Amino acid sequence: MVHIQNFTDASSLEPHWGYADRVVPCTNDAGSCKYLDVVYHSHDLGMLYSGIFWATIAGILFIWTLARRLAPSRRADEELLVPVRASSSPSQGGIERLKSALAAHSRRYLLPDFSRPIFGRTTRLQVLTLVVLTGYLAVWSFVGIVYNTWVTPVKKMPGVYNTRTSLGPWSDRVGTLAYALTPLSILLSSRESILSLMTGLPYQSFNFLHRWLGYIIVVQSTLHTIGWTIIEAKLYQPQPTVARDWIKQLYMIWGCVAMILLFLLFALSTPWAIRLTGYEFFRKSHYILAMVYIGACIGHWDKLSCYLVPALVVWFLDRGARLVRTAILHYTVLPGGEVAFGPAKASTTVFSDPNGDVVRLDFVHPHDAWAVGQHFYLCFPESSIWQSHPFTPLSLPIHDDVSCGVQHSYIFRAKGGETKKIAQLAAAKMQQAGGVTPLTSVILTGPFGEEITTHLTQDVNVLCIAGGTGITYVLPVLLGLAYQPRSVKRKVTLVWAVRQKADVAWVQPELDRVRQLAKSIDLTIRIFVTREAEGQSSISEKSKYADHDFKSVSEPIVRSDQTPDSSSAASTSAAYPCCGPPSDSFAIQKTAIPASNPHDEPIHRHPDLSILVKDFIDETVCGRTTVYASGPGRMISELRSIVARSNDGSKVWNADERYDVSLVCDDRLEW
Known part of the structure; x- marks a missing residue:
């Protein structure tokens, strides 16, 4: 806007936060003065809307934090002092039942994955949050701008005219919003997360929004660049003089650098690039490029540093806190005495x-x-x-x-x-x-991360499902139950899918302790062997559970990665009907159907999680159920859909808490 205005005839300069000062009074032609009115008014509104955007976020976080403090969920450790509450009934705990019913109803519709080819293994709730945020930003991108066209003469060039449109104010608006979103993007990526302290959500829960907010910033910055390129290289005259003088300015050089860095950030964060270069290269390059990009943005338009400097401060605080915590953790007395x-x-x-x-x-x-x-x-x-x-x-x-x-x-x-x-x-x-x-x-x-067992009161049933090394996430949950008061109502089951029996040796000491827990709580442990045919032996000598201590069931509830013939399917169904786990509370069950031909490979099978979850809920006497899960992404996606279908808000409202089923899974598997 500087080159449009006549500074020689200016009586004063009118400051505008985040923008170039305006010459008053305007001594240009009427069309240019009207255009400048629209530009500065739209920018001022854009700064106001950015403030409203951040005020909205701060208000949501404040209300969330206040609600957590004023109405905290019942914690398991409180039961050491407070008697166990009775099961909900229509006449008791109406507010509590309403909260549980609404939670069950929302999980039924918002827990499953949504549009996996586009968003990956992401719940509908996260996508809904993204849609609301995108719609909110879209409103602020267009509202308050006067849309018009002004044709104005070029000074000292008769017959040559500039075409001034609302594309300029709109391009400034989306650029301002891109700057305003930068601190939020940094906050969403922080491990030492302030957001986690306020909301109680683990920091990895914000990774999805961080990634897609970055995509929004890329789109906004690209539209801002395209808009001003059209204005300076086409609508302003004479050409190519205006475009050449424009691109040589220092602020434009920094703008080009910022866009190049932003596109590099985008390209290197795509799944194919991470697979090609490796996660560690992505992480380190992401750090460096992001900081240099913010510096280039300051060089492009330092009048909006109010958004960029806080982003740098948050990043350095996060890194500094991490280094300090690591140093304190390892500050110790070495063998030499120092x-x-x-x-x-x-x-x-x-x-x-x-x-x-x-x-x-x-x-x-x-x-x-x-x-x-x-x-x-x-x-x-x-x-x-x-x-x-x-x-x-x-x-x-x-x-x-x-x-x-x-x-x-x-x-x-x-x-x-x-x-x-x-x-x-x-x-x-x-x-x-x-x-x-x-x-x-x-x-x-x-x-x-955050603690995942605070809500395990004595009336909450626990179903732990793990695949392979995902057992590390669920075993501490089971071990921790030993330190809670005994409950005759609670039912606990561990389902672990491994490739071979030998894999049990990975966690043999912990399984020994878990088996001891089975004497004091209603605990059932079922281990499914998915890649070992009947009669095949590949057992490690380190595992004392290799060929004994377990009830072996060769035909359990299974699902097939390959479609078997009808006779095989029928025999499987008949061999193990849907009537719950075997009577032994500790069992290994092979899921590979032996091949009919000795030269053929056995059909590899995985336990049918839908039947396992349904049977667990049907067998519970009362109380809610929490499913803890860790394993391959496909298993987590399947469990989200199964748990969602298991929730029924109307039944929970009618005091049948068995249909209040929540899922706690290891989100780090999606990184």
Whole structure:
């Protein structure tokens, strides 16, 4: 707007927040003055609307936080002092029943995945939040702008005219909103999340909005760039003089740099780029490019630094808090007596597997206990100090003596990259030491995430479902139940799908403890072997559960990855009708149907989760049900739909709490 105005005849300059000062009074032609009126008024409204946008977000967070403090959900630890409440009835707990009924009703319709090819494995609730946010931004992008066209003469060039339209004010508006969204995008990506403290939601729950908010910023910035390119290279005259003088200005050079960096951020964050370059490269490059991009935005239009500087501050606070927490966690007395930063030393066990070796880490580290469901980022300095991976401890986060530390146990599958290097390093160390269990240096960062068992009062039934190494997420839930008062009403079941019986050895010590719990609570454990045909033996000598201690059922409730013939399907159905788990509370069940021809491969099957969940709910005496799940993305998506169908708000309102079913899953699997 500077080159349009006549500064030589100006009597004063009128400041406008976030924009160039305006010359008053306007001494241009009438059309240009009217156009300037529209431009500055639209910009002022745009700044006001940006403020309203942030005020709306702050108001939502304030109300959410206040509601959590004034009306907190009942916690399991409160039952140590407060008697267990009776089951809901039409005459008792009307407000509580209404809340539960509404929650069940919303889960029925908002929990399943929505449009997986576009949004990935994302719930309808998250997509609905994105739609509301997008619609809200769309309103602020268009409202308050006077849409018109003004044809104005070019000074000292008779017969040459500029075409001034509302494309300019609108392009400024979407550019302003793109700047205003930048701090929110940084907040949504933070691990040391202020949003988590206020809402109680784990920080990974915001990853979906962070990703799609980035896409919105890309679209807004692109439209802003296209709009002003059309104006400067087509509508303003004479050409190409105006376009050439425009693009050579410093603020435009920084604008081009910002757009290049933004497109790089977008391209490198796509799933195909992450698969091609690796997650760690994506993460580190994302950090660097994002910070340089914000700097380029300041260079492009520093008058809107009020949005960009807070974004940088939030990012540096997040990184700084992470480094400080890691330093405090590892600030310890070293063997030599000096106090310094020292990594934990983990004993490493490698379980050979053709699908990728499984590594188990065990160590004790002196620090405060974490909460069930939280995870740590583990870095292995012997391999690389530049990479860290999120892992959930499978051990229960308790200790009797702070000086002795807390027991950490982890398992992960070493398919490739850093995890494969750790498995190879451990195997090499074991070979050099003559079979002695090697020690691996580990640097911890965390814990991150939120506690997932606070709502497990004595009337909540628990169904844990895990696939493969996902067992680490659900085992601490079961172990933690031992520290809650015994409830004769609660039903607890663990369903674990593994490829082979040998996989049970991964968590053998924890399974021993879980089996002890079965004596004090109504606990059923069912392990499904999905890739081992009847009679096939690939059992590790380390597993004492290899061929005994379990009731073996060769034809359980299953679903097929391949469609078997009708006779096979009929025999399966007849062999194990839908009448609940076997009488033994601890059972291994093979799900692979032997091939009719010895030379053919057996049909690999997975347990039918819909039947398992339905049977569990039908067998419960009373009370709500929480399903804890961790495993492959396909399993989580399937469970979301199953749990959604299991909810029935009308039945919950009529005091049948069995149809109030919630799902708690490991969202990190979607990263």
